Amino acid sequence: MVNEIGETLVTEIRQLDKKGSGQAVVWRENELGNPKKLKLTIPQTLPGEKVRVTVDQPDRRRRKAIAEEILEANPERMDPPCPHFDLCGGCVWQHWQYTGQLKQKTNHVKQAIESQGFDPNLVRDTIGMDDPWHYRNKMEFTFAKDGSLGLHEQGNFRKIIELETCLIAGKEMVEAAMEIANWVKSHQLKGYDKDAHEGLLRHLMVRQSFVTGEMMLALFATEAPTGHLESAINDLVVRVEEKFPQVKSLLWLENTQWADRTQSEKNHILAGRDFIYDEMVGYRYRLWFDTFFQTNPTQAQKLVEIALEMGQPKKTEKMIDLFCGVGTFSLPFASQVAKLAGIEIVETSIESAKRNAQDNGISNTYFLAKDARKGIDEVLESFGNPELLLLDPPRSGAGGKVMRRIGRSQPERIVYVSCNPDTFATDIKELEPFGYTLKAVQPVDLFPNTVHVECCALLVRNEG
Structure with missing residues (x-):
């Protein structure tokens, strides 16, 4: 069926691509009546599912489409527990029972x-x-231009989804990140604008040892934590020390580079030390903000x-x-x-x-x-x-x-x-x-x- 938006098709998901999206093939006739293959990429679908999609420019060889209706669901499909699943790019298989993922x-x-x-x-x-939830001991969140804190929208590096929670990060880490987000709002601090290359806050890194309990909070910013920021910084230290005694490293890391990475030109220790201790298989490790672990x-x-x-x-x-x-x-x-x-x-x-x-x-x-x-x-x-x-x-x-x-x-x-x-x-x-x-x-x-x-x-x- 053809409408103003495009052509509506019913198709079956054959397999998944390397990004976890469903792949389908539709055979259509071209203007000469000859068969023509249309390859579809359909996110948030599972193998064997029959779905209805509307495809813009269906005369192309490859198109991405959104499933408007799951006509026949994979028996392992489930309701994703995270409220951000539809938009967030953090994880793509929350709609699939864990046995199917494995x-x-x-x-x-x-x-x-x-x-x-x-x-x-x-x-x-x-x-x-x-338990396949709350397993990550490190998360890197990004600040939007208005100062809200979240993760990138799936497929859109420029848009940040403001988070209420994150089900793959450690629970205490999420609580600490939400406190940082509240602190930013209370002081009306601005996030970094990737296009204009202006603004203050770029990223928040949270890492925590699940063995020692020690946590690191690292804020990446374009300015030093001095001058007009002094009052806000003092409040940050008080909040963290009162509510999160497990934070043994509170850092402010200057990054003025255009590249959108968690890198630092100058490190400032706001409280504690510049590393935390972690343990694995009975051995102890020191972890800095840029340590791969x-x-x-x-x-x-x-x-x-x-x-x-x-x-x-x-x-x-x-x-x-x-x-x-x-x-x-x-x-x-x-x-x-x-x-x-x-x-x-x-x-x-x-x-x-x-x-x-x-x-x-x-x-x-x-x-x-x-x-x-x-x-x-x-x-x-x-x-x-x-x-x-x-x-x-x-x-x-x-x-x-x-x-x-x-x-x-x-x-x-x-x-x-x-x-x-x-x-x-x-x-x-x-x-x-x-x-x-x-x-x-x-x-x-x-x-x-x-x-x-x-x-x-x-x-x-x-x-x-």
Whole structure:
């Protein structure tokens, strides 16, 4: 049916794309009567659902459409519990029962490795959470131009959805964020205008250890917390200290750069210290505002335990931890090997890793601030070939050059921790010519109600 808005169609969701939106195909006739394929992207739909949509410009090959009515629902569909779900870009699968999400994530990993010729039966079922809510220990909120605090609207980087709650963040973190939002309103402070490049407040970072309870509140602003801001800052400190004694780090971070990132040119400690303590698998870590640390500590601990189980570290062995960060995997492994070398390009992370090792009484580690490929060469020269190598690269993967360098170093066992099944699959393909066999892949859900899935895999060098 054609109307003023476009053409109304009924279609079935075949699969989901990498952003979690439904994908459908409609065959139509063109002006010559020949069949023409129209690919539709329909957010907030699930596989197998029959939906009615109205498509503007249906003569195009690809269009995005909104489901006007779910005619036949997936049996795993549920009412999303968050009042912001329809607009907020924080999580996209709140309308899907958790068991369905986990099956989808397992299938994603299977499809990724099968596309590279590996046996999908090597992939185990994804390990989920008992409670897939309030799991994040770090959130970055953004201030709108009027000073309201929230998250970006889905698909619209310029618009901020003012939040009443957030169901994936720790509960105390949300309470603290709402108090900051009230403080901003009471002092009529302005947010940053990305277009005009003016205004005061840009972001609020909240992070909290679920073990120690310590919390950090970090405000990113375009000015120093002095002069006309002094009265408001004093009020902020009083509010936080009275209502949130668990806040051990209250920071004001100056950022005048145009890039919309949580970065700082000058740091001001308003109360407490400039870091908080966290713990994982019995080891203590110092976390600064820019420290990368797993944002789901419950599942991250499981990931570390799986890596240890797969890697089987021995007291007689040497080990390399590539992309080691602040030592999340380094410290638990170091206590079970003869010596460990960690390589990471971010110098502040390496300094943190050294300090964390010292804080935990670990003395058999060597940490090097260098890019992965050059770092491997330097470590191998002084360290020798390791029996065990672990890598935990960014979403873009390690890349062919790094993987081939790993292959040439011939460790007996390789543990690959990945946050992107697709780059993981292409990376491990590079190891086959060097005599490595994929033994097992264990997906772990660190981000419930989103499309992301982590996995831990073991590759073993063939004998002879």
